[in-house]
Amino acid sequence: DQQVKQNSPSLSVQEGRISILNCDYTNSMFDYFLWYKKYPAEGPTFLISISSIKDKNEDGRFTVFLNKSAKHLSLHIVPSQPGDSAVYFCAASAPGSGGGADGLTFGKGTHLIIQP
Amino acid sequence: GAVVSQHPSWVICKSGTSVKIECRSLDFQATTMFWYRQFPKQSLMLMATSNEGSKATYEQGVEKDKFLINHASLTLSTLTVTSAHPEDSSFYICSGSGRARGPDTQYFGPGTRLTVL
Numbered sequence: 001d002q003q004v005k006q007n008s009p010s011l012s013v014q015e016g017r018i019s020i021l022n023c024d025y026t027n028s029m030f031d032y033f034l035w036y037k038k039y040p041a042e043g044p045t046f047l048i049s050i051s052s053i054k055d056k057n058e059d060g061r062f063t064v065f066l067n068k069s070a071k072h073l074s075l076h077i078v079p080s081q082p083g084d085s086a087v088y089f090c091a092a093s094a095p096g097s098g099g100g101a102d103g104l105t106f107g108k109g110t111h112l113i114i115q116p
Numbered sequence: 117g118a119v120v121s122q123h124p125s126w127v128i129c130k131s132g133t134s135v136k137i138e139c140r141s142l143d144f145q146a147t148t149m150f151w152y153r154q155f156p157k158q159s160l161m162l163m164a165t166s167n168e169g170s171k172a173t174y175e176q177g178v179e180k181d182k183f184l185i186n187h188a189s190l191t192l193s194t195l196t197v198t199s200a201h202p203e204d205s206s207f208y209i210c211s212g213s214g215r216a217r218g219p220d221t222q223y224f225g226p227g228t229r230l231t232v233l
């Protein structure tokens with residue numbers, strides 16, 4: 001079963017407008033959420049993250065919102081630029097048992113296309 | 117961010133042969149390395165977690181005897197797909213995490229495309 005869900009396989013947005021990518025999760029143990037950007041045949045690049053104790057985190061054009069009660073998070077990109085065209089993955093992490101970094105659970109990704 | 121490399125970037129092999137994929141952290145010491153697998157149009161699936169000098173911890177459903185992981189140094193981890201079959205064809209991605217704890221310190225490699233004929 002998919003614990004992290006990105007229900008929109010693709011999203012097309014006009015340059016300069018706001019892009020909103022959505023992500024839902026089912027595991028209430030997740031306490032850290034991340035967004036990654038990925039180009040074909042490349043590894044994911046970290047974009048922004050948010051801890052479950054917060055509901056918003058902003059970094060430049062990127063803002064992530066977390067709604068814990070709805071188990072939903074979203075990534076807002078504004079203004080959208082052509083270079084933002086890529087696949088965006090939502091990922092989540094639950095507390096590890098022995099400390100150290102933890103493996104991530106990824107969604108299937110949303111292909112964002114920015115149209116000029 | 118930190119740099120992680122993978123070698124080879126793509127490999128084609130015959131069914132029944134073994135393939136080794138290397139993952140290196142180039143400018144930091146990766147105390148923990150992760151191996152993920154991505155099938156077309158699917159999410160990245162965590163296969164295993166390895167801490168330097170320790171045995172890897174495999175996720176449920178991943179055969180440890182088929183996917184051999186070695187993390188002998190702080191800058192190198194290897195994944196060996198033994199007796200590869202066509203269903204093992206996939207995109208394999210590693211990530212490394214340094215001594216600072218936290219999931220956002222994972223840095224991903226560029227991936228290795230494995231095709232088994």
